[in-house]
Amino acid sequence: MPGWKQSRRELLQCLEGFLRALLTGAPLPGPAQPGWERFLGCCRRQGLLPAAEGEPGAASRPLLLLLDDNFYYQSMRYELYQLARKYSLGFCQLFLECPLECCLQRNRLRSDPVPEQTIQLMARKIEMPDLRKNAWEQHSLILNSSDCISEDDEQIMNLLATALENPERPNEEDTEQKEAARAICAASAVHQADQACRRVISQAMQDAKEELNKLKAQFLEDLRQGKTLKTQYSDPVKSVISSFQHETTNV
Structure with missing residues (x-):
């Protein structure tokens, strides 16, 4: 890792x-x-x-944990959301959108700038909050970090207040979902076994059909050539049929 x-x-x-x-x-x-x-x-x-x-x-007063990171993949942020949900905490996201050129200019002003290709790579990889696709990202605010206006402060405070007033609820359906998943897996296993057995039976029938056809051809050829078999029947046709039926039991 x-x-x-x-x-x-x-x-x-x-x-x-x-x-x-x-x-x-x-x-x-x-x-x-x-x-x-x-x-x-x-x-x-x-x-x-x-x-x-x-x-x-911290236990004696309200607590706000600020995690300052790029969290460029949604999966990284989702891990924190799961933690908030597990302990019934408020959860929100503040995403600062900034044009790539502005990021590069600010980076050049740093005392210890990071490689520019790192910033360019991050710009390609970063995944913005998707409020329509991900319900867990509903408490998200996207701001343009190239502009700093007083209205932004008010929006941020409203975001925090909303998250604190609406803590995430533990997923009470986990047990039911796991049971349903197990039932689906069991049904799937039965279905797969049934399909496998069908394939085995089908193949066995196909093999038996080929063997029986070969046996039939051999008996008919013997009958054409006048070969007689010693059986209880005097009629050669009945004799061949009787012998054929006897041989089929071994297929």
Whole structure:
């Protein structure tokens, strides 16, 4: 797994450990959790956890967690939405849209600019929130970051208020969906087995048909050549038919 993917995974695990401790009273993860000490220090600097015994932490006041990242794939953002839904938290997205040339100009003004090809690649890959396609992205706001106007502040505050007033609900249908999925899988397995058996029977019948046709041809040829078989019948036709029926039981 690439380093950035591993770091993102560790951050999500730390974030969930923090939320679980904050909301359920569970103990905080120990130092064995990758990246936990660094995450813990960041939380204390932000006032999310008491820096010393007796000081108030985040539990004593409303809490807003701001994750500042490009999250260029919807799947990356969906992981955080799932976390919010699991713990009945508000969830919203603020997407800052910026023309590529403007991004490149701002990057050149940085003291430590990133390679321009990285920004160009990101511009091609980034997936904007799709409110019509993804219901979970309904609390999203897209702003043009090349312009900063006072109305933007009001829109952002309204977005946050809406998310806080409408926390996500845990997916109560998970159990039913899993049961339905299992039933579908079982039905699919029966269907596949039935189809396989049909194919075996069809092939067996085809093979038997070929063998019977060969046997019939051989018996008819013997009859044409006047070959007689010792049977209980004096009639050669009945004799051949009787022998043929006997041989078919071995096919």
